Amino acid sequence: MAHRVDNEYDxxxxxxxxxxxxxxxxxxxxRFTRNEFCLESKSTIGVEFATRTLQIxxxxxxAQIWDTAGxxxxxxxxxxxxxxxxxxxxxxxxTKKQTFENIQRWLRELRDHADSNIxxxxxxxxxxxxxxxSVPEEDGQAxxxxxxxxxxxxxxxxxxxxxxxxxxxxxxxxQIISKKALAAQExxxxxxxxxxxxINVTDASANTRRRCCSS
Amino acid sequence: xxxxxxxxxxxxxPRSPELYDFSDDSDYAAAAAxxxxxxMRSDSADGGSDETARVDVIYEKERVTxxxxxxxxxxxxxxxxxxxxxxxxxxxxxxKWKSNIKLYRLGSDDNPNVFLVNxxxxxxxxxxxxxxxxxxxxxxxxxxTGSVDDGVHGNDAKHGAPASMSQYGxxxxxxxxxxxxxxxxxxxxxxxxxxxxxxxxxxxxFRDNSGANAYGRQQQEYYSNIKVxxxxxxxxxxxEKAAAPSDPLEPDHLPLVWGKKRERPLSVEEWSAFLDPExxxxxxxxxxxxxxxATQAKRFTKFRERKGLIDKDVVRxxxxxxxxxxxxxxxxxxxxxxxxxxxxxxxxxxxxQVPILTVxxxxxxxxxxxxxxxxxxxxxxxxxxxxxxxxxxVELLDPPLHNYFRQNDCLNYFFCFRxxxxxxxxxxxxxxxxxLWEVLWTxxxxxxxxxxxxxxxxxxxxxxxxxxxxxxxxxxxxxxxxSGQINLDRAIQDAEALCxxxxxxxxxxxPAGTPPSMPIETDGGLYVxxxxxx
Numbered sequence: 165m166a167h168r169v170d171n172e173y174d175x176x177x178x179x180x181x182x183x184x185x186x187x188x189x190x191x192x193x194x195r196f197t198r199n200e201f202c203l204e205s206k207s208t209i210g211v212e213f214a215t216r217t218l219q220i221x222x223x224x225x226x227a228q229i230w231d232t233a234g235x236x237x238x239x240x241x242x243x244x245x246x247x248x249x250x251x252x253x254x255x256x257x258x259t260k261k262q263t264f265e266n267i268q269r270w271l272r273e274l275r276d277h278a279d280s281n282i283x284x285x286x287x288x289x290x291x292x293x294x295x296x297x298s299v300p301e302e303d304g305q306a307x308x309x310x311x312x313x314x315x316x317x318x319x320x321x322x323x324x325x326x327x328x329x330x331x332x333x334x335x336x337x338x339q340i341i342s343k344k345a346l347a348a349q350e351x352x353x354x355x356x357x358x359x360x361x362x363i364n365v366t367d368a369s370a371n372t373r374r375r376c377c378s379s
Numbered sequence: 380x381x382x383x384x385x386x387x388x389x390x391x392x393p394r395s396p397e398l399y400d401f402s403d404d405s406d407y408a409a410a411a412a413x414x415x416x417x418x419m420r421s422d423s424a425d426g427g428s429d430e431t432a433r434v435d436v437i438y439e440k441e442r443v444t445x446x447x448x449x450x451x452x453x454x455x456x457x458x459x460x461x462x463x464x465x466x467x468x469x470x471x472x473x474x475k476w477k478s479n480i481k482l483y484r485l486g487s488d489d490n491p492n493v494f495l496v497n498x499x500x501x502x503x504x505x506x507x508x509x510x511x512x513x514x515x516x517x518x519x520x521x522x523x524t525g526s527v528d529d530g531v532h533g534n535d536a537k538h539g540a541p542a543s544m545s546q547y548g549x550x551x552x553x554x555x556x557x558x559x560x561x562x563x564x565x566x567x568x569x570x571x572x573x574x575x576x577x578x579x580x581x582x583x584x585f586r587d588n589s590g591a592n593a594y595g596r597q598q599q600e601y602y603s604n605i606k607v608x609x610x611x612x613x614x615x616x617x618x619e620k621a622a623a624p625s626d627p628l629e630p631d632h633l634p635l636v637w638g639k640k641r642e643r644p645l646s647v648e649e650w651s652a653f654l655d656p657e658x659x660x661x662x663x664x665x666x667x668x669x670x671x672x673a674t675q676a677k678r679f680t681k682f683r684e685r686k687g688l689i690d691k692d693v694v695r696x697x698x699x700x701x702x703x704x705x706x707x708x709x710x711x712x713x714x715x716x717x718x719x720x721x722x723x724x725x726x727x728x729x730x731x732q733v734p735i736l737t738v739x740x741x742x743x744x745x746x747x748x749x750x751x752x753x754x755x756x757x758x759x760x761x762x763x764x765x766x767x768x769x770x771x772x773v774e775l776l777d778p779p780l781h782n783y784f785r786q787n788d789c790l791n792y793f794f795c796f797r798x799x800x801x802x803x804x805x806x807x808x809x810x811x812x813x814x815l816w817e818v819l820w821t822x823x824x825x826x827x828x829x830x831x832x833x834x835x836x837x838x839x840x841x842x843x844x845x846x847x848x849x850x851x852x853x854x855x856x857x858x859x860x861x862s863g864q865i866n867l868d869r870a871i872q873d874a875e876a877l878c879x880x881x882x883x884x885x886x887x888x889x890p891a892g893t894p895p896s897m898p899i900e901t902d903g904g905l906y907v908x909x910x911x912x913x
Contacts, residue, residue: 185688185691185692186687186688186691204694204695204698205695206695206696206805207691207692207695207696209796209797209800209801209805210793210796210797210800210859211793211796211855211859212856212859213852213855213856228852244791244793244851260687262683262684262687
């Protein structure tokens, strides 16, 4: 049942979750796809993934979220993991500075193994543990700006911003895809010379926000 | 201690630029990854030995080359193992220089060939620690004796000298700031799996007894030949007996440690004050003061990282089984302590998530000393890599299924990765796993029975896989979700049948050197990669 191929979608976007061990990747995944959270979830071995279908800008988008072990030395699965990924959620733990400092390593990993057009979003997780915070939100924001990434702080435990994070990255990806499709049309010579369509991302997420409550 | 190219084999292949080590400092990992030792066999006899007739050479190899750094030139010399008065020594050098390192038997009677390199004359010795004294002479000769000043390693190392192994020295001239000293350090590190942390911890243990530079007198007198596995015997060997072949390092000649006077280590009397007659620690609080302090711990990035990983892992391992259930469970703390302790002991080997499996094994099987070394560090690569022989077995035992995988871009068999890496730990309940591991580790039909089990499970679900035309993603998800669904007894029976049917052909699919489900030392070697462990 779980593995039945579902063809009722407009786009299938593969998103990878990366970041140090213990930052909460698996819980972000389970919060988004199953609305579950487990404080003592097992460490991930190998690769797992889950899917969720949602509406973005009037399109049915099937998000396939891949989750892997953050600390695995032997990344034999690396190639399969990044193959076909159009987005990456780069997660750190706001209470563990080291996980933030390792962001650069993960960016390097993405540069080396993922498609160069991959859309990256930086996520500072565990925002519910504000009293233990060791990475100021501004620092995260600054790094994201410097690297040209979008950024959000989330709490998988409190279901805060998890939905928004995925919607943002999925919208960004959809936007790029749409632009490409448009450009391809124009290149074909049939389309009028119009300016790039501006898609308001906030509107787009507002359209689908109701899922937030229902999920 | 085995040389040659043997352990590399298949193990070498997974090393590639795509290997990232996010749990360690990159420089550290890089050093571990790039250093390697090449040894060539030679039967030529020992010529330039200055050892006396009391020495029994039990193993000898000429032209052993050590490459201390990735770019540095190799150092060649003769490698010898010799027995003297019941102690085993490793000697490396040429006619210009040499080193002697004493080895201690670490293994139990079941595993007599596990040794540790040691230089501490104390029951508290930490394994894997052999260090270098400043013994570079003006003749560009070097001698691996005594200890390294941690300061040369970088900012997180402390000053102060660990206890030395002064009696193993052979050179008398000492000079600080010798350009060759880093080389000598690195060489010996490769020999000895020096664990910086262990060394430092030990040095801190000993340092507090400062106030005297007359280091060495007592320590030489109270030298103990310690068998870690048998602490009660730690006082059995007299210092005179333990002296190495040449012992020119009279206390007066004790080397400066890279220009600093070595601080006096804890003497046996001082140490014994912490122990009861059986060798048990009685005053752990007082002893703790002599171990790593909070500030010291803070300085060690790697220590902190590892500790962080271990802390993360223990709270999410098997917490649903009664033994580890609930908050503030004492057993969780014990598990953490075991892992942390082991991480100290074999710092170079690193830490992966898999060791928790190891601990479970330790609880199950007597000769557990193998596992940590197998599972930790790069050995994981070897282990993980063995899943890549599943395809050959499937090809042999179910060609149509293998064909299906080929046509659907599933030939990498990544879906079996987790099965093999943690030996089905996630696929079955804890009780089932105990049954399965017992079956696997008997090696009754094959020491690679776990690989046949993979084939058995795949075959059991072949109809669905092929019938539903699963692609790679779907298959991966399907296999992941089989967790808890697999009929264990049937799978074992299937695997047994497959293993019997495959016979010699099956065994031929699995190259020699592939780690078995239960590593049993057969030739004195562990299933570790040569480039990390000499």
